Amino acid sequence: MGFRVLGTGSALPARSVTNDDLSEFLDTSDEWISTRTGIHSRRICTTETLDDLALEASRQALDAAGVHADQLDLIVCSTTSGDHLMPAEACAVAELLGASCPAFDVSAACAGFVFALDVADGFIARGRASRILVVSAEKVSRLVDWTDRATCVLFGDGAAAAVIEAGGDNPLAIRLSTDPSVETLHVPGVPGSSPYDQTERPAQHLFMEGRRVFKFGVNAIVDAVTELCAEAHVAVTDVDHFVFHQANERILSSAVSRLGIDDARVARALAETGNISSACIPLALDRLVRAGELTSGQLVVLVGFGAGLDVGACLLRW
Ligand code: UT7
Secondary structure: OOOEEEEEEEEEOEEEEHHHHHHHHOOOOOOOOOOOOOOEEHHHHHOOOOHHHHHHHHHHHHHHHHOHHHHHOOOEOOOOOOOOOOOOOHHHHHHHHHOOOOOEOOHHHHHHHHHHHHHHHHHHOOOOOOOOEEEEEEEHHHHOOOOHHHHHEEEEEEEEEEEEEEOOOOOOOEEEEHHHHHHHHHOOOOOOOOOOHHHEEEEEEOOEEEHHHHHHHHHHOOOOOOOHHHHHHOOOOHHOOEEOOOOOHHHHHHHHHHHHHOHHOHHHHHHHEOOOOOHHHHHHHHHHHHHOOOOOEEEEEEEEOEEEEEEEEEEEOO
């Protein structure tokens, strides 16, 4: 048995930070950021907690689905930037929603939404759950070094969610993969204060080899789209929407030209959100749904990629 998506939701912090705002304290410019990334502004948490954003996105998805929190059998959250190292962000969402089902997090960085969806699908396939909330919530602003112009300009905060239900034939195809490399893109863990710890304690900031991730991302999208469509016996030209991880406009346009797909079918949200890690894909989905552009029966390919280096990709019939 597969699943169908009943409803989606999303939430962003109120504060929009433009490229010009960043150039007030960084050696950067709107011209560099816009042309190298396609990002013009990003939403950054000021008074909002990640719990607030995750809750708002989840409430919207439940409303759209017509499902009450007490009807949920499971909550899976994807995050690498939760408000608490423990318990899971999903536990905070459960508490705030008043849900009493099991709740836990999945950590797969920017590929997290598709990994979480696959975990949720596994619960449905084993008959352990029939209604599941999958929420991706990220406060990347707490992970980056705000003096490093090469990384902090790229990211933003936000959350997005989907409620899925047993039934339907999704996913038509799904692929998870890891090309293991911690060094390429990572955030060190909490150093702690153990008097016995003699290991190195690196700076508590996100580190990324941007060019390596760029090439990895383009290849990940091209390979995933080709393989998923072949596996499901679907022509790439029959896919109605492509929702790829929103890291860099140049990654999207390179993938579009290598695949030869219609650019108008490729979702874009990053210009005003930046890269919000695992929340990028469900946020773009929610926008398509609310704009009336993603409708029942259409085919949509999702491809997330990032730290790990993880890739999570799936083909869904909406
Ligand atoms: O979700 C996680 C996945 N992350 C990604 O997918 C990121 C993938 N990578 C990228 O999007 C791009 O590699 C970046 C946007 C991170 C960097 O773009 P790039 O075209 O690869 O630039 P670069 O790193 O090669 O740097 C080019 C120059 C350097 O100066 P020099 O050495 O040529 O003098 C950088 O110091 O641009 C400089 N630079 C900047 N200049 C102005 C780097 N960041 C900035 C900046 N403003 N913000």
